[in-house]
Amino acid sequence: MMSHWIIAPVVLPAVMGAFIVLTMRHDLLLQRVFSIAATGALAVISLALLWAASVNPPEVYRLGNWPAPFGIVLMLDRLSAVMVALTAFLALAVQIYSASTGWDTRGRHFHALWQFQLMGVCGAFLTADAFNLFVFFEVLLIASYGLMIHSGGRDRLRAGVQYVAYNLVGSTLFLFALATIYSITGTLNMADIAGKVAALPEQDWAMIRVGAILLILVFAIKGALVPMQFWLPATYANAPGPVAALFAVMTKVGAYAMIRTGTLMFPPATPATGTFLSDLILIAALLTLAVGAIGVLGARSLGWLVAFAAIASMGTLFVAISQFTPEATAAALYYTLHSTLAAAILFLVADLVADRRAHLRLTEALPPIARSGLIAALFFAGAIAMAGMPPLSGFLGKLMILDATRGDSMALIWSVILATSLITIVGLSRAGSVLFWKAHASTPEEPAETKDEPLSFAAVFLLIAGLVALTVFAGPVMGWMEATAANLHDPSSYIGANALVEVGK
């Protein structure tokens, strides 16, 4: 049984992106209609795939019908399905926002690049071939370069050059890593690599460790793990608001790849690599948390503050990932859903403020902005979610991560997570009071709203509704995630689906 729907999340945006460039590049309304409809269709397909993945075992899709491990295959399992669904939901909400605020009018080809970006992200989540993962990384990166400098501007272009240069180094590292792994194992199919690495003779252990470290470095660049986080603050702070919100899922591509590699290819039980990957990731994750929290406290502009908050949330996520136990992985998956939505909400709120305020600097209080009360409430909700305070899902996520890290380094992990949460709360409340409270000290009246864009607020509310749903249905979601984590830590069904079978029957 081979469902062709597995490839739809890659083919649909690819075809739609090309279609938009070719036939409607001069008609913005058509672009909006077709692009948002395509993202909506992607969301529907991803829900169907999510349902299929939760009732069926992992399913393989052979591109060109070549048998694995010789041909490239896509794999649909629970983890891939939930990440694709998260991407589609986020992209739909943020795309409505960008059309409503007119961001897509400030430069050309916004919607086409958006579709190519979705193609790359969905492909990276679905592929089961390490080199194909590299190709999809490049697809999502090249689209993100275009989106990052959308509408231009001095600082944006300069930050864009930095971003591209950093990621080109990352791509080169990725190729070095893949070539090293290929030279040892002779395969690039992830499930096949897993089998080969587990049975590796001892004289090859040093080489595979080099390859594994290089690969983890690449994913650390994507996931903004210290010391590879330098590209993130300037990029996210200078990117257009909706683009930064979509980029919230791009760091999760790094986290996803790290989970996939760490549970499938180099699990802690494999003698060749052992636990040294998880030890390294844990140290880096704790440093990432500290850097993010200190950055939130020290940021002088709202854009930079949100970017550092995103770094801190990646740190929390990687702490959970570094444990490589089923409980911690389940908590990490829940926190992935939460932190993507929370970061996107804060980036959109920062954009709403930037539209109405002279600048985003937090060093001086300016007169109140239009709709100050509503925007302040949205910022408050986003800040609560990001800092991990009750009642939103950030609290539950952090609680489950704390609960899952009762290991040897519990004292260290708990104190770092709790201390950085406090610092983040202080930083976020300082920003909120400068932006929304002190503004009323000089001029109590807020100006009348000049913009008429109710859909942009609706998009932010849609994302907050996602967070509320995650909180209310935390029990069922967590049960689903635990089953997902159990599958990840016992990858026999994933590897079995990739086994060499005779094709054509």
Next chain:
Amino acid sequence: MELLVASAIGVMTAVGIYLILRQRTFPVIVGLAMLSYAVNVFIFASGRIKIGFPPILNKYAETSYTDPLTQALVLTAIVISFGMTAVIVMMALGSFLETGDDRIDMTDKTDGEDA
């Protein structure tokens, strides 16, 4: 032969790393190009160095063959790195025209202040 290939990869990587640590866009771009050359040769070598053998199996004679997969990987990598170099050259040019200089780092004025 192994020594020649290995030292070529090593020298190109070293030159590339030195150049990407420079502060202006042009040396950085040249450094990225050097790195991508180095990695292309490295991928080629990961299929083992064999000279004078075809990349196909021959079922009529007992001849050896060289790994065809790495050649396909190198082709993909060349195309991608070529395209990416073109993108960064255009963006660096745009940034130079907008800002009037080709420094790659953010200035103090923009850092954390402007948004």
